[in-house]
Amino acid sequence: xxxxxxxxxxxxxxxxxxxxxxxxxxxxxxxxxxxxxxxxxxxxxxxxxxxxxxxxxxxxxxxxxxxxxxxxxxxxxxxxxxxxxxxxxxxxxxxxxxxxxxxxxxxxxxxxxxxxxxxxxxxxxxxxxxxxxxxxxxxxxxxxxxxxxxxxxxxxxxxxxxxxxxxxxxxxxxxxxxxxxxxxxxxxxxxxxxxxxxxxxxxxxxxxxxxxxxxxxxxxxxxxxxxxxxxxxxxxxxxxxxxxxxxxxxxxxxxxxxxxxxxxxxxxxxxxxxxxxxxxxxxxxxxxxxxxxxxxxxxxxxxxxxxxxxxxx
Numbered sequence: 485x486x487x488x489x490x491x492x493x494x495x496x497x498x499x500x501x502x503x504x505x506x507x508x509x510x511x512x513x514x515x516x517x518x519x520x521x522x523x524x525x526x527x528x529x530x531x532x533x534x535x536x537x538x539x540x541x542x543x544x545x546x547x548x549x550x551x552x553x554x555x556x557x558x559x560x561x562x563x564x565x566x567x568x569x570x571x572x573x574x575x576x577x578x579x580x581x582x583x584x585x586x587x588x589x590x591x592x593x594x595x596x597x598x599x600x601x602x603x604x605x606x607x608x609x610x611x612x613x614x615x616x617x618x619x620x621x622x623x624x625x626x627x628x629x630x631x632x633x634x635x636x637x638x639x640x641x642x643x644x645x646x647x648x649x650x651x652x653x654x655x656x657x658x659x660x661x662x663x664x665x666x667x668x669x670x671x672x673x674x675x676x677x678x679x680x681x682x683x684x685x686x687x688x689x690x691x692x693x694x695x696x697x698x699x700x701x702x703x704x705x706x707x708x709x710x711x712x713x714x715x716x717x718x719x720x721x722x723x724x725x726x727x728x729x730x731x732x733x734x735x736x737x738x739x740x741x742x743x744x745x746x747x748x749x750x751x752x753x754x755x756x757x758x759x760x761x762x763x764x765x766x767x768x769x770x771x772x773x774x775x776x777x778x779x780x781x782x783x784x785x786x787x788x789x790x791x792x793x794x795x796x797x
Contacts, residue, residue: 511571518553526595533590548585549578552600556581559604565635566612573608580607626671630679637665723797731796735789742771743785746778 524532524547532544556577563573584603588596609632641661657665657680666673736744746767753761764775764782771778 515557518557521550521553524548524551529596530590533588533596536585537590545585548588548596549582552581552597553578555597555600556604559601560608563608563612568612568615573611576607576611577604580604583607626675627679629669630671630675633669634665634676634679637668727793727797731793734796735792738788738792739785743781743788746782747785747789750782
């Protein structure tokens with residue numbers, strides 16, 4: 485800017501564009517300030533964009549960003565229904581705007597406002613998907629499309645139902661509405677049902693913090709834990725299986741034939757009716773000895789097998 489005084493001409497450097505919006509104490513003051521920032525003409529936009537592209541002029545980048553801050557505020561307002569702070573949405577949108585300014589090519593023949601909308605929305609979308617829930621509800625491109633369109637379409641269905649003075653108001657989609665969403669978004673109806681289920685569910689802490697009275701709150705961790713696949717339990721289970729098969733076979737091999745038959749008949753055989761094997765008296769009759777003698781042989785065999793199992797383990 486030139487200021488003429490008599491014969492002297494003084495040239496002043498342009499103001500720092502980043503100082504056009506001073507530090508403010510609240511969101512309303514920020515929005516009011518950015519709405520007062522002047523818009524750039526097409527010629528000014530082209531000039532600043534070329535200076536940024538050719539010379540990496542940060543002042544030109546600042547002017548391009550500042551002149552489009554109101555666009556970010558407008559776009560961010562459209563996503564207030566997700567329950568996230570408006571200020572955070574604006575902040576993420578500003579990041580998208582700066583990315584757009586950095587990549588903007590003035591030779592493409594489009595205005596920055598049209599180009600920047602994609603980057604602003606993309607950054608806000610990413611922020612919503614990361615922060616709307618503790619667990620991500622959409623990861624693929626198709627799921628993202630469903631996430632951001634399903635809410636608005638459901639609102640439209642509710643508005644139509646209210647206009648028709650519907651007797652009942654449902655939070656879930658009807659079969660007809662599911663088919664309509666799937667057809668309009670070109671996705672499978674199963675994907676619509678799955679996304680609606682994800683969106684309608686809430687986050688639950690696996691291990692809730694203790695309550696104010698010091699009592700431990702009940703959470704899913706209490707019944708979701710799979711003790712069977714805990715490493716120590718798995719090792720112990722394999723050891724028990726080995727002892728019950730190869731270990732018992734080795735221990736039985738250490739016995740003489742009579743002792744082995746007594747153990748097998750007493751403990752390892754089951755009758756067809758589910759009852760146990762032979763009794764002491766049954767075995768005493770087979771071998772022609774007393775039941776007490778059979779018991780003594782059984783006790784001695786058990787001690788020998790226990791020693792063999794200990795060596796096997």
